[in-house]
Amino acid sequence: MKLGNSPRSVIPLFALICRLTLAIIFFYAGIEKIINPRNFTVAIYNYQLLPDCVINLLTIFLPWLEVIIAASLVSGINTRGASLLSAFIFLIFATALTINLVRGLDISCGCFGASSGNISWFYLVRDLSLFCMSFFVLIYDRGWRSFFS
Amino acid sequence: MTQNNIPLKLYSAFREGIIIIAVALFIAVVFNSLRSNGIPLFGFSSAALIKEQQAKIPEITLSEAYNLYRKNKVIFIDARDPLSYADGHITRAINIYPDEASLHVSGLKIKADQGFIFITYCDGPQCHLNKETAHALLLRGIPNVKILVNGWILWLKAGYPISKGKK
Numbered sequence: 001m002k003l004g005n006s007p008r009s010v011i012p013l014f015a016l017i018c019r020l021t022l023a024i025i026f027f028y029a030g031i032e033k034i035i036n037p038r039n040f041t042v043a044i045y046n047y048q049l050l051p052d053c054v055i056n057l058l059t060i061f062l063p064w065l066e067v068i069i070a071a072s073l074v075s076g077i078n079t080r081g082a083s084l085l086s087a088f089i090f091l092i093f094a095t096a097l098t099i100n101l102v103r104g105l106d107i108s109c110g111c112f113g114a115s116s117g118n119i120s121w122f123y124l125v126r127d128l129s130l131f132c133m134s135f136f137v138l139i140y141d142r143g144w145r146s147f148f149s
Numbered sequence: 150m151t152q153n154n155i156p157l158k159l160y161s162a163f164r165e166g167i168i169i170i171a172v173a174l175f176i177a178v179v180f181n182s183l184r185s186n187g188i189p190l191f192g193f194s195s196a197a198l199i200k201e202q203q204a205k206i207p208e209i210t211l212s213e214a215y216n217l218y219r220k221n222k223v224i225f226i227d228a229r230d231p232l233s234y235a236d237g238h239i240t241r242a243i244n245i246y247p248d249e250a251s252l253h254v255s256g257l258k259i260k261a262d263q264g265f266i267f268i269t270y271c272d273g274p275q276c277h278l279n280k281e282t283a284h285a286l287l288l289r290g291i292p293n294v295k296i297l298v299n300g301w302i303l304w305l306k307a308g309y310p311i312s313k314g315k316k
Contacts, residue, residue, distance in 0.1 A: 037186075053191050056192055064176050065169070
């Protein structure tokens with residue numbers, strides 16, 4: 001598959017850069033939330049989108065999902081699954097952000113645990129960019145093999 | 150690689166995604182059950198959180214605060230923005246804007262274990278930053294947090310020690 005007039009060799013390299021960038025982002029975000037689950041619980045609650053019964057489960061599960069996705073993206077094992085989940089997660093985040101930006105809520109993003117700022121349209125653009133990167137990896141990434149074979 | 154591969158890629162992506170979800174769920178549940186500060190899987194209560202957030206934080210008078218300051222038993226927390234802090238703050242105060250509370254938790258917990266009391270202040274009787282920072286610290290498990298209402302003005306007028314400069 002060709003992407004416009006780009007040289008064929010550039011596409012896998014760009015996919016690799018996207019894959020590793022996503023891995024770093026997921027790893028950092030996941031570890032922050034694992035270290036301080038309390039902040040993340042409050043952040044999820046503040047979004048006012050989920051019932052109480054799933055908030056703790058999500059607090060426990062989502063950070064580890066992010067870390068495992070990061071590990072998959074770096075190692076090249078189950079990369080397609082990781083990039084699909086990555087795209088899905090960023091789409092969910094973007095939807096949640098949009099709903100609360102439209103509502104006018106001034107709440108913490110919760111994206112990177114304690115060091116998150118309050119939600120803004122910038123975060124929405126960032127999430128959508130990361131969604132596009134995930135989708136690009138899903139379609140074009142060929143794993144480490146293409147660089148060593 | 151042809152476009153015909155895309156449905157196949159999506160199929161394998163779904164399959165791999167389910168494997169990743171299963172692994173993450175397993176590790177998450179095991180890790181949470183093993184860690185000392187694990188949380189119940191389904192025990193979240195928004196009512197308890199709201200009650201906690203609305204808990205009244207005790208206030209302290211200027212003279213009490215100054216006595217503690219002289220005995221070196223207090224850490225003043227300037228809840229104003231960094232520019233105001235740089236213009237002038239209570240000597241030895243640290244600058245913690247409400248959003249930044251989490252970044253200081255580990256350091257403050259060590260101080261709390263050493264018996265220090267924390268007093269948040271900002272500028273003016275209507276200022277809410279001191280309450281917001283105090284709430285943020287209490288929510289993150291920092292004990293002995295008090296509020297000095299209109300703290301900066303009172304401290305300044307009393308002629309007590311102040312410093313200038315960034316944190």
